[in-house]
Amino acid sequence: xxxxxxxxxxxxxxxxxxxxxxxxxxxxxxxxxxxxxxxxxxxxxxxxxxxxxxxxxxxxxxxxxxxxxxxxxxxxxxxxxxxxxxxxxxxxxxxxxxxxxxxxxxxxxxxxxxxxxxxxxxxxxxxxxxxxxxxxxxxxxxxxxxxxxxxxxxxxxxxxxxxxxxxxxxxxxxxxxxxxxxxxxxxxxxxxxxxxxxxxxxxxxxxxxxxxxxxxxxxxxxxxxxxxxxxxxxxxxxxxxxxxxxxxxxxxxxxxxxxxxxxxxxxxxxxxxxxxxxxxxxxxxxxxxxxxxxxxxxxxxxxxxxxxxxxxxxxxxxxxxxxxxxxxxxxxxxxxxxxxxxxxxxxxxxxxxxxxxxxxxxxxxxxxxxxxxxxxxxxxxxxxxxxxxxxxxxxxxxxxxxxxxxxxxxxxxxxxxxxxxxxxxxxxxxxxxxxxxxxxxx
Ligand SMILES: *Cc1c(COP(=O)(O)O)cnc(C)c1O
Numbered sequence: 502x503x504x505x506x507x508x509x510x511x512x513x514x515x516x517x518x519x520x521x522x523x524x525x526x527x528x529x530x531x532x533x534x535x536x537x538x539x540x541x542x543x544x545x546x547x548x549x550x551x552x553x554x555x556x557x558x559x560x561x562x563x564x565x566x567x568x569x570x571x572x573x574x575x576x577x578x579x580x581x582x583x584x585x586x587x588x589x590x591x592x593x594x595x596x597x598x599x600x601x602x603x604x605x606x607x608x609x610x611x612x613x614x615x616x617x618x619x620x621x622x623x624x625x626x627x628x629x630x631x632x633x634x635x636x637x638x639x640x641x642x643x644x645x646x647x648x649x650x651x652x653x654x655x656x657x658x659x660x661x662x663x664x665x666x667x668x669x670x671x672x673x674x675x676x677x678x679x680x681x682x683x684x685x686x687x688x689x690x691x692x693x694x695x696x697x698x699x700x701x702x703x704x705x706x707x708x709x710x711x712x713x714x715x716x717x718x719x720x721x722x723x724x725x726x727x728x729x730x731x732x733x734x735x736x737x738x739x740x741x742x743x744x745x746x747x748x749x750x751x752x753x754x755x756x757x758x759x760x761x762x763x764x765x766x767x768x769x770x771x772x773x774x775x776x777x778x779x780x781x782x783x784x785x786x787x788x789x790x791x792x793x794x795x796x797x798x799x800x801x802x803x804x805x806x807x808x809x810x811x812x813x814x815x816x817x818x819x820x821x822x823x824x825x826x827x828x829x830x831x832x833x834x835x836x837x838x839x840x841x842x843x844x845x846x847x848x849x850x851x852x853x854x855x856x857x858x859x860x861x862x863x864x865x866x867x868x869x870x871x872x873x874x875x876x877x878x879x880x881x882x883x884x885x886x887x888x889x890x891x892x893x894x895x896x897x898x899x900x901x902x903x904x905x906x907x908x909x910x911x912x913x914x915x916x917x918x919x920x921x922x923x924x925x926x927x928x929x930x931x932x933x934x935x936x937x938x939x940x941x942x943x
Contacts, residue, residue: 514581514696514697517577517581518581518793518797521576521577522572522575522577522580523576534570535570536783537568537569537783538783539564540563541562541564556754556767556771565775568786570783570784570786571786574727574790574793575589575727578713578727578793579729581697581700582729583696583700583731584729584732586730587727587729588769588770589728589781590728590780591724591725591780591782592714593620593710593713593714593725594620594621594624595726596712596727596779597621598628598777599774600688600708600728601634603765604657604765605632605634608635609635610636610637610656612639612651612655613636613637613659614638614659617665617690618712641661641669642669644672644676645679647676648679655683657686659689659690661690662691662693662841663826663841663845666850666886666908667824667903668845668849670833670836670837670840670845671836673689673704673705673840677706678705680707686708687705687708688706688708689708689709690712691709691711692712693848695716695717697796698841699840702729706731707734708730710726710727710728710729711726713792714726714875715875716796717789717877718877719795719879720791721875721880723785723788723789725781730765730766732761732763733762744764744765744768745758748768751768756768801844802915803847803914807844807846807847808825808827809922810911811825811849817925818854819853819855819932822850822851822852822908825849827841827845831845847914848910850904850908850911851911852907852909853885853932854932856887856905856906856907857888859907859936860906860908861888862935863909863928863931864884864909864928867883867924867927868927869920869921870882870911870925871883879914880914881916882914883910884910885909886899887899887906
């Protein structure tokens with residue numbers, strides 16, 4: 502395959518997840534992507550070294566800024582998402598910070614969905630406040646809510662394809678249209694959907710970010726993130742002098758004018774990544790590439806298992822409020838049919854009978870589901886926010902955060918689904934037995 506196989510033929514997703522962004526190594530013939538475990542690169546001569554440092558030519562200088570193994574990962578994700586390019590980071594959280602810091606200045610304002618991953622809420626609430634960036638939180642289920650809160654200093658809209666923990670599915674096309682009415686970019690965190698289930702750029706998103714830690718890696722081995730740009734946003738519209746004007750941090754370079762569809766990404770790499778230093782390690786990029794090779798196969802299986810587990814829970818007398826958006830009765834059904842036709846992912850929650858104690862007893866009763874704080878592993882994961890991540894909150898505070906005392910979150914893996922259901926049955930049997938014990942001892 503050539504460097505840009507899509508020029509010769511429009512290859513399918515399953516072909517591109519194996520080949521995009523890579524040629525067998527010309528020096529060794531290595532078929533797998535080599536791990537270029539090097540900090541730096543020998544320059545051919547002083548002139549080419551100078552051209553690289555001036556960004557007049559694109560070449561490797563130092564692995565904080567780019568690395569050939571990381572570059573294959575970046576190109577592959579960009580290709581699968583349908584973007585112009587990508588920049589990888591050491592974590593999903595670093596990718597978000599990088600994506601936003603590149604276009605924000607102190608005093609700017611961001612509009613964000615309130616249904617977000619908890620770590621993102623912390624980052625926006627606390628770190629961004631320190632940078633004097635204002636946030637407005639809105640209900641992601643009401644597209645018109647985005648329109649009413651735009652200010653002269655607003656610089657971006659931010660949301661997740663599938664929100665946490667209620668499984669809200671974003672109406673990407675509607676929200677992108679409102680963002681573009683105001684000449685603003687829509688940034689979508691596509692971690693829970695992956696580019697196999699949904700490609701937000703096809704619906705108008707301008708920037709897509711991922712925590713590669715989750716389904717992209719797929720095996721719970723590595724932390725990483727990536728930012729993809731669509732390449733179509735007009736950064737020279739007057740609202741983004743920070744991207745379009747001569748950069749004082751790069752001897753007056755005008756990133757958008759000089760690099761066009763790569764302008765934002767060049768600034769993200771050559772300034773933000775250079776200066777924040779949240780670089781993805783080559784070995785982690787290699788592990789993410791192993792994950793990407795089987796992404797579609799795993800996601801089909803995750804979805805099939807999630808549907809079966811959600812259906813089982815819906816009919817179980819000790820479970821209620823199953824939030825899987827792929828259930829036929831979900832309020833997001835129409836949005837799922839439009840944006841997630843292959844399935845609504847594999848992460849959702851439900852409420853276990855018996856409140857806080859019930860949720861805890863369920864967790865102690867299962868043996869195959871791993872009790873931990875992560876999602877998107879091939880192995881099935883379970884957590885009870887009331888006794889872990891949200892332990893400090895009282896029942897009323899929990900409810901305000903959209904979590905019931907008995908809420909249990911699942912990330913459904915790729916095991917034999919009968920075993921997953923058998924194990925949940927064990928958990929519910931434990932809940933029932935402990936409740937009966939309490940009645941008899943009372
Ligand atoms: C995990 C996660 C993040 C943060 O990514 P890290 O790799 O843990 O830094 C951001 N968004 C979503 C939706 C996530 O699940």
